[in-house]
Amino acid sequence: TQRRAGRLQADLKYxxxxxxxxxxxxxxxxxxxxRVNxxxxxISRDFLVPVAA
Structure with a gap:
């Protein structure tokens, strides 16, 4: 997810x-x-929604 965010930012910036x-x-x-979706x-999967044990 962080790589996707970085790639999107770089594509927009450059x-x-x-x-x-x-x-x-x-x-x-x-x-x-x-890509934003x-x-x-x-982000939701990796950082917001708790994983069921």
């Missing part, structure tokens, strides 16, 4: 607008939302 537009803004945003699931 991503270039011309690369985003070349891929397509809609595709980029769809992929971004999928996966990250949220990982």
């Amino acid at each position: 991503g270039r607008i011309d690369e985003i537009l070349a891929t397509g803004l809609h595709a980029f945003l769809t992929q971004f939302l999928d 996966d990250l949220g699931t990982g």
Whole structure:
């Protein structure tokens, strides 16, 4: 989960607008939302929801 968060941060920080537009803004945003959703699931699983013993 921490690696996913770091990767997402790096992609946002160092991503270039011309690369985003070349891929397509809609595709980029769809992929971004999928990644944020996966990250949220990982955060919930790893840090918030207690594991049943």
